[in-house]
Amino acid sequence: MSRILCVIVTLLLFAFGTKAIPIDTPDNNYTGEGVFVIKCPNGWGYRTFRGDNGLIAALWPAESTFNAAGTAVFVFLQNSTKPLPKIPCNINLFTEKCTKANFHFATAQDKNDSTKSLNEKYFAGKCGKTMILFEENVQKYTLIFAFISDGYVTKNQLADVKELIANYRIELEEYIKMIDSLKNEETENKKESPNK
16 A cells, blocks of 8 residues: 555656746737748747847747757847847746846947857856857847757757758848848838928
8 A cells, every 4th residue: 555655646746846837928029920930940849039139939849848848949139220128038938948047138349259158248157958059140130049958969959950040040131131122112212202
């Protein structure tokens, strides 16, 4: 009888101990589609978030959920054409997963300091056993990718993250072209319309 009781208690402890704490996603920020939407690498869950400066996407292995995943990719955007907020958009999703990493925007001085690592420019600490960072600069925009795992990452996962980075760079370049095109159209329309 005592063995059965021990098994039941162990199962209950295991069930309650492994339950993931849900991450609050603000309804007014989550649209299901952010400004930058890319083709997601196979085998990854993917959510995008609205925001000019801060967390714009999160990815995790599809066989898991975001809350339970031990591996995740966070995509941050720093848009220097807009004022930087004191608190990055959607940052709660990152800080709940990575309590000690503390993402912050890089200053112009940080960006120009070649002696600073990516971690020093954007984070105040580390997250997980493995934290691999990437930075992509396209004109006035900077994409920061934090590939985080509680274990070692595989070659396939690293290849997926590199594909993700390339897809985001292409999407950002297309977005800039679209914005420039709209500005040019607006300028042409102003020239053509007479002042009254």
